[in-house]
Amino acid sequence: MVAPHEPEFQQAYKEIISSVEDSKLFDAHPELKRVLPVISIPERVLQFRVTWEDDQGNCRVNTGYRVQFNSALGPYKGGLRFHPSVNLSILKFLGFEQIFKNALTGLPMGGGKGGSDFDPKGKSDAEIRRFSQAFMRQLYRHIGPQTDVPAGDIGVTGFVVNAMFGEYKRLRNEYSGILTGKHMLTGGSNIRPEATGYGVVYYVCHMIQYASKGSDSISGKRVAISGSGNVAQYAALKCMELGAVVKSLSDSKGTLIAAGPEGLTPDIIYKVQELKDKRLAIADCKELISKHKYIAGARPWTHVGEVDIALPCATQNEVSAEEAEALIKAGCRFVAEGSNMGSSAEAVEVFEKSRATGEGCWLAPGKAANAGGVAVSGLEMAQNAQFSTWSHAEVDGRLADIMNSIFSQSTDAASKYCDSGKNNLPSLFDGANLAGFVRVARAMEAIADWW
Template identity: 65%
Template sequence: MSNLASEPEFEQAYKELASTLEDSTLFKEHPEYRTALEVVSIPERVLQFRVTWEDDKGVLRVNRGYRVQFNSALGPYKGGLRFHPTVNLSILKFLGFEQIFKNALTGLSMGGGKGGSDFDPKGKSDNEIRRFCQAFMRELSRHIGADTDVPAGDIGVSGREIGYMFGAYRQARNRFEGVLTGKGLGWAGSLIRPEATGYGLVYYVEHMLQHAGQGSLAGKRVAISGSGNVAQYAALKCIELGATVVSLSDSKGSLVAPEDGAFTPEHITAIADLKTQRRPLTDFHYADKFKYYHGARPWVHVGKVDVALPSATQNEINKAEAETLVANGVLVVAEGSNMGCTQEAIDLFEAQRKVNGQKSVWYAPGKAANCGGVAVSGLEMAQNSQRLTWTEKEVDDKLKCIMKSAFLAGLETAQKYVASKEGELPSLVAGSNIAGFVKVAEAMRDQGDWWA
């Protein structure tokens, strides 16, 4: 990549995958897969376009729009749209690259992609957001479709934005089809979709705890970052299963419960209402029930915790924070966000995993632990294709099965390709990377995308 402009986030995601493949026996047993890695690391297509729209004062505004259509060997491109001022091609390539293998782990027929814009929805009126979404979709609609590319929501893109974009697509293409997921329940959306990433994350963690002989989430102290959909529903599911949730956060700071305190479902509901209004955690009236840490993530402030769930954005646990979590006795670190830990933090967790057998710190990467969201997006696509709506229980049961399969795929693949000592917990990051990569590489070879 030396001839290209620096893309730090994408390079980090690539190196994380490539290093685990190199450190396993995969390339020794199948040296031809090096060619597959070289091919899969370049997107099939990158779309970049101008989005012009008008603010409430009648002033023309302009933003950059993107869609990275990374890999379609397993199905239509599938991945979210992110509206945030930090969005650039490096971030979208990293997210799209991760999405390829995450989608493979769901077992559903979905390729990998990602898109978005450097538009910032914060501080914008509903009318401004509607005009931007319509302008964005006027261009994007040329390149997507139910059997081609099916975007979803991500940071800055919730049900409101999906609705505006779906309406713009329907008007532009004269088609009502499952071109977006995360739609409203009254117009072809799926039950459990808003909850899916958070619920799926918790189901995955339950499998980790059980396999490691650590029981269930009941009685465990859980630290969570973020306060959006993923964090909210992960917190609610943890509480439902008997855990104590001790933190939430946003871009401005963190709320941490005292040693004998905890978040309740009522607290989570109040915070969710704030976030719907795009208001910060500082507007939450918590009196003396929590301590607020301005400009800080929760990890060094939560004290002893059993489970840590980074659920906000990328690189939100660094090496120093990882060291604090380990010192405070954390058992499981599972990413609700994409690439939630820096490589240095992952290296620390992986080194610790090899030390204490079943009582080691066990780390799960986002491509496995948070695949529940895109899994239920895939189930929404299936319902749209059949013109059916499944019950909440049907969708939740399918989600539980998918999360179990994703866990077992990472576990069993690590046992097959990664050397370990007697009693050592398998590397879920290596196993998940290899399992997702091999599935995609084999489909690409079958379809003539690479050969050796």
Template identity: 65%
Template sequence: MVLPSEPEFEQALNELTSSLQVFLKANPEYQRALDVVQIPERVLQFRVVWEDDKGIPHVNRAFRVQYNSALGPYKGGLRLHPSVNLSILKFLGFEQTFKNALTGLNMGGGKGGSDFDPKGKSDNEIRRFCYAFMGELQRHIGKDTDVPAGDIGTGGREIAFMFGAYKKLRNEFVGVLTGKGLTWGGSNIRPEATGYGVIYYVEHMIAKAAPEIPLTSPNTLVSISGSGNVAQFAALKVIELGAKVLSLSDSKGSLIAEGGFTRELVTKIGALKLKGGSLDSLAHESGVAYHAGKRPWTLLEKVDIALPCATQNEVSAEEAEALVKAGVRIVAEGSNMGCTAEAIDVFENSRKKGGKGVWYAPGKASNCGGVAVSGLEMAQNSQRLQWAHADVDAKLKGIMTDCYQICLLAGEKWTEGAGGEVLPSLVVGANVAGFIKVADAMRAHGDWW
């Protein structure tokens, strides 16, 4: 049962359900699997009490949604942000279940976090929170049970503190968290994985639908939102390949560079964000214009590729219309559920017209590279090995290629009206392919029949 107070989860469930309609009509027995899979296996909620630097106690709400373990241990990030609530974490865990299925690795789906805000806190305050948080979470996770990772607000510093707390509390050094430091169990390419993976996925979309806008051309214009890990490394990969990055953003506004961002400026933004800074402090940088309170989607006259890489529902229907007007051909999410349902409708209706329409990839497909390399980190931890940078990058490229092919084939089979100039829906393809894999494993385990 979906509660009215869970709008983000309801949105994710509605997307999956609508995407499955043609498949369910042909395979009605799978309706039972849909009824079962939408309910999480376990939801944990607890309080976290921590002291600030003045010795004053504070309390935050914390959660871990262990959504589905049909394909492996629960796997998904920990979000630290004031917006965190059960609806958001249920939607993220639900999406994670099918995203992980699309990687081809043995991982279930989960998500967790707290309404704690790391911004403005000292390192010691963050450490005290992480230790208090892990004091409860450690009871419910493990290398073969539930393996959390980072997410918004949870970077390398926070993962390190949480790992240290787990190690002390459990007296064991195991791969219970991913996103660890390279010298103590982490994987090469993990920080870059989500951003790089989006670009590897987009390269396949371009090859099929828009070969006239290759990422190797300086004439290809790419708009990116966000300025965290995903956005930074997506931008750096685009710049490396040769295309032009026009935008980055944060919660306060957008930076637009009509001449294109340089590698040096993106690196500077990365250093700024590590210190908790905002893009408004770069408003006077040469070659950029800062737009307070605005996302980038309505600020550009011409865009070929749009990559939402900030947070959920960051592209509205109005902004989607603006992107279509600007000539966008490819939209791929680096964030989870980055587009509203209405925005997706704009892109999908454009696709149905054929020709120069927009081809849209949902986050559960295009941004699965992050969790894929987390899965590779788990494999390296199990072997007590660390694979070379080039080897992990090659495996990531292979996983994104396989994910694209799975989505394309399922989309071609289950999208109404696809064929000829009308491209298959990657939304349908990703949802159907991920759902079938999870549902079949659940049926084998006796969860439905």
């Protein structure tokens, strides 16, 4: 049922299974167990050829995918990823995670994911546009506002989303909310670029308040962040806005660590944004790496020094067991995944043992902590359906409310179905899995989606 040659999907599936089977959920609701073999299989997997022309006039070929995993709660919803590592295992893992993440938002969205092994790095804007249009020429037959609404992910920037939206409009002669993350002038939403990063920080704030019984905040906390895309950038800016000290950013080539105790500053984040908009690495900016500590080929976790909070915001399995142990020794007490499945299975064990035995390092899984992005995508869908645009403040307020709800759902489900640790900190990892699973399972039960 879960192929051994799909390690990422196997890991994501085992995480859900272990949470629900090791809890008291099936003792209380044995009828929900019948969902397990059904929910592990996508409703539909699409694979297609994408041919496009490079700037030299050569025909290039890539493989495109869309995994439409579960639509019990609403249209399939999930990003498109353009990266050479893309394969079915990664997309099935991401689509599977998306089912439960979307469920936690409380919005009517199913789960899906897609993308291509196309690599935007080293390509001109014209080549990226031609590829994006060619990709949409294959995908458009299978999506729609009431069927499947993709969004951006790694390698799929606003530029790419806009190119795909324009191609869809030409193909269908239809102006509809077929994609989220669009330009504001073509149906996009305020706060969408910032949403995932802001949401992660809002979630961490709830963790700190809960653990301290309301007596502490994120202000003054030292924060290690990995990644340098939208999620990392806006998480860093929100942390700074709330008074925290950001100590690091990273990309696939290395890690930038603040030279002094005051941490990185907003102007550094804006410089990194400029680099990433040009598809350049942090190492390409001599000004940054000369003023701060730069470690080539490394992630921040074992180099950043003493920290209170860690926000993995790069990619899956970016924190190993050894790095998890190093973070705990460095004083880290809160870990919130801005990336999907950011901690390896072994790292999750380390963090969960720390929480349960009273050392107090508390892990928030990606499906809960980084759900702010898809939450605002859902709000963009609502605005498109109404042919309206909500203000920056209204969308941000709704995002904050949704992250509060996700935190409450996670703690409530963990308290109800699992045992708390010595510090009386419920497992957010199990709680998010359980809360999302119950919501999806009840929807599948309501429409007899397991027959």
